[in-house]
Amino acid sequence: MGFFSAVKKFFTGGSSAEEKKQEHLEEVKAEAADSADEPAEAEEAPEEAADEPESASAQPEALAEAPAEVEAEPAAPAQPALSATAVPVEKPTAAPAPAADPEEEALALALRQAEPKLSAWLSVVLKDVEEADDLLWKRLGFLLRALETPEAEARSFIDDFRGWLERMEYRWLNDFRSELQYRLAIALDMEDEEDERDRLFSKLQAGLARTTERFGQGLKALFSGHTELTPAFWDEMEELFIMADMGAEPTFALVKKLKERASAAGVTTPDGLMPILEEEVEAIFKTPRRIAAVNAPEVVLMVGVNGVGKTTTIAKLAYRARMQGKKVLIAAADTFRAAAVEQLEVWAQRIGADFHSKGMNADPAAVAFEAMDKALKGGYDIIFIDTAGRLHTKSNLMDELHKIRMVVERKHAGAPHRTILVIDATTGQNALQQTKMFKDTSGVNEIILTKLDGTAKGGVALAVASQFELPITFIGLGEKMEDLRPFDPHDFARALLGKGKE
Ligand SMILES: Nc1nc2c(ncn2[C@@H]2O[C@H](COP(=O)(O)OP(=O)(O)O)[C@@H](O)[C@H]2O)c(=O)[nH]1
Ligand SMILES: [Mg+2]
Incomplete structure (x- = not known):
């Protein structure tokens, strides 16, 4: 949707003139609040609204036009009143x-x-909105109209979101506000x-807070404890990275x-080293x-051992794909436990993906x-295959994954275009053994690291x-669905x- 830039221009266009009206706005707001308590008054709308907003008094010409239009067409008063506020903007269009x-x-x-x-x-627009009720839908409709x-x-945005809230059984704004913003951001580009x-x-x-606390x-x-890059400084740095689960070898290589870089650049102080460290991480x-x-x-x-978050991550990825308008199929090839199949089916229903299981x-x-x-015949854009992660015997699991790969490829x-290994950050060094095992045996070409929130072991990302x-x-x-985020090396390193935001 390309209308965002137009929107931005529209909203910023009259800002300086509008600053002067800040106080006035407060009055109008206060009045609005008052009249909300007195519905009788509010209902007398057309004429009242036309000459009531003192905001328009700043632009008498605009106001003068209003009453005539009110008679002719009830929706019209909006235009003059609004154009009065958007001073230098070329045209308030369908504002x-x-x-x-x-x-x-x-x-x-x-x-x-x-x-x-x-x-x-x-x-x-969410002022005074507390839950998913009529006020929310009204305000959301208003925002989208304004945009x-x-x-x-x-x-369709509102209907979709409404349906989603019902399926997810969310009621309170606090539970879905962030999701709403996420959806709007995607929908509005x-x-x-x-x-x-x-x-x-x-x-x-916030997610990395505990890792950061430690590291x-x-x-x-x-x-801050050193003024020079002494051997003691380097030793302590090594210790720090090892403690953060980076693993010995990668730590030695990094240090x-x-x-080398510090000496080549003639850097002798920790302060001078910091930007280099950031770049290297x-x-x-x-x-x-x-x-x-x-x-x-x-x-x-999707592969990985039990409990790392494969099924939830499929749901999250499938959800993203759905939000991008893709036709999504999810296959339940973790057939080990009934609960696993059911869990996946519930997710598929919630996010509007199709589901296949036996x-x-x-x-x-x-x-x-x-x-x-089904995926080939049904014109699907993407199919996610959930697999079991139990390890009663390792070779058993690997054989099973191998068979799935063969079938898919045939x-x-x-295909498979992506074999994603899901690892759980809270498992620290175990995550490394898992990565090695799956990489060696099942053609993994991508990693998703889960549960970074609330663990102090986020440094494992460095190790992996x-x-x-x-x-x-x-x-x-x-x-939550929106809690799966694209990995950004720069932001993650910072x-x-x-480090704070730049
Ligand atoms: N805190 C947190 N929990 C997660 C995350 N990803 C998955 N989980 C939880 O981990 C548990 C196991 O997830 P599940 O998808 O069933 O794992 P699977 O056995 O690999 O399919 C569930 O309770 C999930 O809600 C995450 O990024 N953060
Ligand atoms: Mg599962």
Whole structure:
């Protein structure tokens, strides 16, 4: 949707003139609040609304036009009242139009006064909203109208979100506010906006707080405790990285590199070293991009030991794919426990993906075979295959995964396109053994690191990234759908080192 930039221009266009009206806005707001208590007054709307907003008194010409239009067409008063506030803007186009409702007029004014950021706009329209009720839908409709969203798209956004809330059984705003912002950002093409990136960074920081506490604070103490890059400094640094679960060899390699770079650059103090450290940590997380040429349906095979978060992560990835308008199939090839099949089915229903299973104890390769058939015939864009992670015998599990791979490949050349290993950050060094095992035996080409929230062992990301040449593509920062986030080496390095946002 390209209307965001237009929207931004629209909202920022009249800002300086509007600043002067800040006080006035407060009055209008107060009045709106008052009249909300007195519905009788509010109902007398048309004429009252037309000459009531003193805001318009700043622009008598605009006001003068209003009453005539009121008679002719009840929806019209909106235009003059709003154009009065958007002083130098070329044309307020189909701007927020509802001046007949004093509350909405106050909201429109507040939106124009707000910072041109989705989070700020949401704060304005969600004022006094506490739960998913009519007020929420009204306000959301208003916001989308204000953002010039085509009516059909706005309606389908609201219907979708409403359906999702019901399926998820969310009621209170606090439980879904962040999700709402996330959806709006994606729908309005604003995921790359600074606002959304800030939010992501804050989330990353919060998620990594315990890791940072241990690692970042130690680093701070190390850097402030030395004035020169002495052997003691380097020893302490090694210890710090090893304690953060980075593993001995990668730590030695990193410190060696840092020493070399420091000496080449003539850096002799910890302060001078810091930017180099940041770069090197970021470099550890950077792996060359693979060519992502995919012949649809894209086949994603999810592997990893029990309990790491495979099934939930499939749900989260499938959800992202759904939000991008893809047709999604999920196959339940973890047939070991009935609960696993049911859990996946519930997720599929919630996110609007199709689901294929043969129940508990079915042959996982047979499930994959049938699901591939369905995906190919049904014109799916992407299929996720959930697998079991039990390790009663390792070779047993690996054989099973191998069989699934063979079936999938035979059905669809080039598949599986992605074999994602899910590892649980809280398991620290175990995560490394798992990575080695799955990489050696099941063609893993991507890693998702889950449960980074609330663990002090987030440093394991460094170990995984430096010991295996596998990209970390997403990280799990919590249990909600939106808590799976694309992995950003730069931001992650900064958060890990306890740095703030740039
Ligand atoms: N805190 C947190 N919990 C997670 C995350 N990812 C998954 N979980 C939880 O981990 C548990 C096991 O997840 P599940 O998907 O069933 O693991 P599986 O056995 O690998 O399929 C569930 O309770 C999930 O909600 C995450 O990123 N953060
Ligand atoms: Mg599972």
